[in-house]
Amino acid sequence: GAGVSQSPRYKVAKRGQDVALRCDPISGHVSLFWYQQALGQGPEFLTYFQNEAQLDKSGLPSDRFFAERPEGSVSTLKIQRTQQEDSAVYLCASSWTGGRIGKLFFGSGTQLSVL
């Protein structure tokens, strides 16, 4: 596709449910980032992939959060046993550069609401 695609656009989960959020980056992009944006706040870094390697997961808030990019393209962010504080917009971004901040292309995000 022409841009970064994220699905679903909206997700409502009951507390304790597991969720999976998908990101399709721009074809050929090496770097992939996940960010979390709480209401009224700026995005906060979660994790970074260079191709299939997860090089930085320092921003993941707990061990309930898990991300993967097994073939170096599509990535999935999984949240286990969701809590209300997980409610946020989850943004995916990709870039053709590896290891440095190039021009990041952001998806429209997945808005997660945990009831």
Add this chain to the structure above:
Amino acid sequence: AQSVTQPDIHITVSEGASLELRCNYSYGATPYLFWYVQSPGQGLQLLLKYFSGDTLVQGIKGFEAEFKRSQSSFNLRKPSVHWSDAAEYFCAVGSWGGSSNTGKLIFGQGTTLQVKP
């Protein structure tokens, strides 16, 4: 620790008036600085970036920003605002660190711009 502060949470300007959005950063080395815009339901779009060189940088949609090291600022400006500029604006600094020296963005909390007709 690296941080970005956008002192104005909400700004309202009249269409055709000039605009300045403030951004202050805290970073130990020479910063890489960015401005992004986010419209409702849309992803973040890069307006402009500063890596080095000329401290006045031009971006898309008629925006510009000036890097002032002495003031730790990177304010965004536009001479004449259009109604379509109404959106959320985020300033960000590039930060490197960790064992993989990952480059990541640290964002401010954003400024909401409202444009009056």
